[in-house]
Amino acid sequence: MMSSTTGVTVIITYAIAILSSIQTIHTLSGSATTIAVSYGSTITICGITAGQPSQHIQCWRNGQVSDVFSNISFDSIAGGRDVFCGIRSGGSTLICWNPNLTPKRLYYNETVILTDLAVGDSQICAVTNTSQGTVNCWRDGEEFTTRNIRIRSVSSGLGLSCGVPVDNTSGIICFGSNSQLANTNTIQLQVEFDSFSMLNVFVGGGHVCGVNSTGFVICRGANDHGQIDVPDHEAFEFSALALGLNHTCGLRMLNKTVVCWGGGGGNVNVSDYVVGVSFESIVAGSDFTCGLTSNNLSVICWGDGWVRNGLYPSEFGLPLGSVLPGPCVRSGPPACGCGIYAQSDTLCSGSGSICMPCNLASLAPPSPPPSPPTGGGNVPRSSPSRPLRRGLLAFAIVGSIGTFAGICTIIYCLWTGICCGNKKIHNSVQPTITSTNHNGPQLSNNSSQVSRSSTIRRQASRAFRRQRSGTSSKHADREEEFTFADLALATDNFSLENKIGSGSFGVVYKGKLLDGREVAIKRGEMCQKAKKFQEKESAFDSELAFLSRLHHKHLVRLVGYCEEREEKLLVYEYMKNGALFDHLHDKKNVEQNSSLLNSWKMRIKIALDAARGIEYLHNYAVPPIIHRDIKSSNILLDANWVARVSDFGLSLMGPESDSEQRPTKAAGTVGYIDPEYYGLNVVTAKSDVYGLGVVMLELLTGKRAIFKSNDDGTGNGNGNGGTPISLVDYAIPTIVSGELAKILDKRVRPPEANEAESEAVELMAYTAIHCVNLEGRDRPTMTDIVANLERALTLCDDSHGSISISSGQISIISE
Template identity: 80%
Template sequence: MTTLTIGVIYVAGILFSVVYTVYGLGGSATTVSVSYGATVSICGIVAGQPTQHIQCWRNGQLFDVYSDISFESIAGGRDLFCGIRSGGSSLVCWSPDLIPKRLYYNETVTLSKLAIGDSQICSITNRTGSNVDCWRDREGFSTQNGRFQSISSGLGFTCGIQANNTYGIICFGTNSELASSIQSEFINFRMLNVAVGGNHACGVNSTGFLICRGNNDYRQIEVPNHQPFEFSALALGLNHTCALRRLNNSVICWGGGGGIMSDYELDISFESIVAGLDFTCGLTTNNLSVICWGEGWVRNGSFPLGFELPLRSILPGPCVQSGCVHCGMYTQSDTLCSGSGSICKPCDLDSLSSPVSPLSPPLPPNASRSSPSRPLRRGLLAFAIVGSIGIFAGVCTVVYCWWTGVCCGNKKIHNSVQPTITNTTHNGSQFSNSSPVSRSSTIRRQASRAFRRQRSGTSSKHADREEEFTFADLALATNNFSHENKIGAGSFGVVYKGKLLDGREVAIKRGETSQKAKKFQEKESAFDSELAFLSRLHHKHLVRLVGYCEEREEKLLVYEYMKNGALYDHLHDKKNVDKNSSLLNSWKMRIKIALDAARGIEYLHNYAVPPIIHRDIKSSNILLDTNWVARVSDFGLSLMGPESESEHRPAKAAGTVGYIDPEYYGLNVVTAKSDVYGLGVVMLELLTGKRAIFKSNDDTNDGAPISLVDYAVPAIISGELTNALDKRVRPPEVNEAEAVELMAYTAMHCVKLEGRERPTMTDIVANLERALSLCDDSHGSISSDQISIISE
């Protein structure tokens, strides 16, 4: 590949990443809907299924709607929700009794941009002029002509943006007085989008600022200070407003008359948000789940703020058959749409703006209307900057090829034994690769690495060592799988404590037998995966497989029993809140457990042949034996990894929320660095005592969900680690403080967003060995430039 080609690809990749942002509106159809009234229903279009059908949650119950029919968008109102079938030919609505009614059918004139406000239903049609047609409560909702590009509905009125955008917005409906009033308040603005609430409306104008007009009894139109194009999506309720930030897709809400929604922020990344009367729901980026918050949510459903609904993963956008020519498509489209269509990325609002129209507010005296628009100038500047970077990268490539001799076939050999050392300042604000590693640290690392290679043993297959049990044997061992013997759950079933006839205590994992065909196939895959991997993996920090049972549909695995249970229970179970309730409440023991787990994972990555990626590293999969030695368990999601760290393999995202590598989740490409991320979260759990995802008010288990990574990393970077440490453990002594700091910096590097910036398991083991040794002595202080970090 030529240098010029490399530069062009680099530039194109950067420009593509700049374009993407979320553009979804409350009051308009997305893939999530909220209906309110006698009951509250939250519905979504299910991802990853052969049909993109609708699943709903109501009063704690789940139900599927038309499981054999695909829908592209849904919206909800008072006591109803509706969906447009894939292709736009039909509009189907459901009342509270779930009896469907088809309101529209036309194979030629199709529908898009569905909007429901209270009881009126409107949609844009593809007939000439992009008209808006409405159903139910039609007074004031006759067909509106004028090439509408988007619409949104509130209580008794609907507003839309016209394609030529000669006016701010067009509003119409039964509440004609309010519609006219709001329309007149936007007449001097060129709007890029609009969202309608109970009796107010908001939208982003061509200069990127959010403007709200209408009723302000609850301060719902008092927009917080913000930067141009800071907000990309809106959701408006009866008396509150929520907006999605463009930079990190977090949510901010205001209004609500001093209640929960007043100046409420949720630091979770969302794909889209949608509002009910007095609460809002969002589709999370992390695992495409739905969470809700607001006064009405707590009052009507008696559920905590940020409660994650048990819906399946929901599509982030409609699956369409046409190509995504404007702003590209989601990288996971094929998986999310199950091969039937693509999910197009929404275009930036910034890209929708253009030179100022004659009806826009006057420009400042020193501005020129003939000058390029802000987006154009920004684009040219970005192109110039990124182009320069691309050229620089190309030059560096040529220099590298010449210096190493790779381009000429004379490859230089370099010493790769000693890892690159990452240097950080005391506050963690800078990183470089220039600091020399200390001689003692290098000797210790190399000696320990050689020793680990000897003690890790072989990874060859030992299938003859595993016993085959009968189902009757295992039923007898577990008292017929009684509830009293249940001790947990794994990747494909429930785990029971058992006692074999020869007196051995074991843990028996039994696959669920009541699942449907697809779940049964998943169970089979997990069973086969664990059996295949554990039959050839033998290491003191991996849970040992004793045997298995396969009889008809019954599939069971038998493991050695881990007397002291899962790390998760010791850190988070209410029984262990007391400071003296667990041996784990010492910093030395917590560092040792992290080291044990790291050694187990290092064996999987470096010494198993072929290498193995666990894919579900979390505290509940780290078990403690009689001697409190930590062992990694549950290989139901494991995959054979690439032969080298630089390689990767495509794989559908799997794992547990809070521990999933964000790069893996976003790109569906798994590497050994995905396990590194999971272990980094576990180390943060050991340091802080908090769950991977916890509530802002941990004592009462309510409040907004918070990611442990987002909570702990800023504290480590700012030098305020002490404030974040688990208070159940006494404050670390001088030597322990150094060890804890070393473990914290290691964890911080493990949870970097990009896998290439994370350390290898070998370096993590080296750092934790050093941290453990520091608990026994105090040979001077640690500075972060002594941390062993390799990035690729």
């Protein structure tokens, strides 16, 4: 039967093992925490910001503060010589930055995540969440083998990395910057720890320190400056260590103050600096130490190297914003075995909780335990008392339950992910086309047939596949090829927060590339049936083939693409002001009535921009291109409110002239589909003209392409039923009868009678009704439309101009 003393030792060992997984302990360059020091050619101090929507990194160097990836959250960071690295929230990605803050991704894996990180003089190492505790290491940005080294945590210093074995055997495992164990100094250090059962280990310049199973700090290695002369201390007195080139600092658990030993090389030792404040965590540079203060979560630094270089007065702290005291755990308080910070919700901006480190100070033994190993500089104390044993047992039970729950929660979140999310289709409340009657679409009065997902998706024909540009255009040199990891990183792993819409074959996310470019990333939907997968692949190939050779200021530009296994993604330039549909019909914009589109000049300009983009497709692309899905949600607005046509997933190469017709199954969106195309299954360039005509009617009336009879005039029904009405059927009779003013969008100031603006609005209205003629031959060409809209825009700028709206090819013919 286990003796009482042995049982307490086991409990203490287990309790400290739990603590070591929560409490941050730092080395020369740093095991991961929320603050990091990078030294070398320049000193850089970084922290993970608190109280912000994203827990991004903010850095101070050369007296300047700058943000790093302001839209991406990180769990922890660590720094070394001329480099600092960060583990992205969730542990799937490792990114590192050089002294110029140029980023490089070293690791990405959604299944095997990173749990610990250390950056040394010439190597970067991270431990994975596998049961074997595999460690991955990089040198000069390239991964090198670690010969299947299995450790629970990793620490790196000058040319050396160490860890505690997974199997909890005595001693430590160390390896050099090339993972070799044959280095004389490395072997000697390992030998000096062989007789100890270590809970963790930390590497400095030429010395190594760690906490043994009885809670005492043990240091071995170089001692030319007293860096391993540990001061007298009690068991479990120190909760964190920071090792520099030739000094060591310890963070006390009870009052969170710091004591340092060793140092030198200047006029004073680091131990001569007395910092009378409390800290949450500490990290070390080569000859100085920095800490995160408990009072206001600011960062201050001290030490001979800090003062000698005149970097910044420590008593005032660095001008960084508040820094998180720990990572924001998205799984919530159940994952925190020892409670959460009082201001956790505010610090994480509502996106998680910060776990309190498990505090063993209250369980400190009142009498000395057995003497610690020699060389540790520790004061011996007696064996723990019976109440202490009961307290430790209770802590171990509660702590283990909390830790287990936290691990299960994290694994569940990582395993489930987000797959097969519902598509957000920018569409009117529209009826589904269910009729096979080729005389045209039938609008049912039965509200049960009304569907929000009424966009028709059809597989492209074999003829189109044969006529598409070959691989040379599909993989054009000017388009970048991204890895899936790059795009997952840019979108915060395709988070719902970054979802901005849907396209012809998938969901669109906002992203930020490593070089700082903002982009829109369209990801093909997964988990679809075979036909849907074929449609997705066809739409992806279509957009890539077309956009790789189309370049016009009124077409959304393709930045690049990604094809990995079943993943198909397209990367576009980001359109800051979103889709025209949202400005006209989104409930928030309607209620606030604050859109910059609420002027007739702006609306005419947007119609003109879109028309010019479509004209380019019809007249200047070789061969011509028919878009087939012109609608307000496919007209996007950039930062300067310039309209651009997007989404070429349904596009086809068109005939050389209108006399040439190509049979193909109808595709498009209800309300915008050319009725002639739908009825005859013959597509021409005039099909795009019809769609643009509907868009112009939307701009004029503010109503959706299909709206309900109880619509209040803003394009939004009250949700109590109503009969679906086609905007074309609603608007044409009123415009033809000369009563345009009755149906104009009331959010825009009415054009004054007999003024040029009134004529401009009428000109766009008459252009629109000609575009939606039932027969394609009666519709104008895109060149005619561009000319009329240019005239309308000129009228808005010329209060004295007067141009007849009945002139030209699109004049109304009275019957």
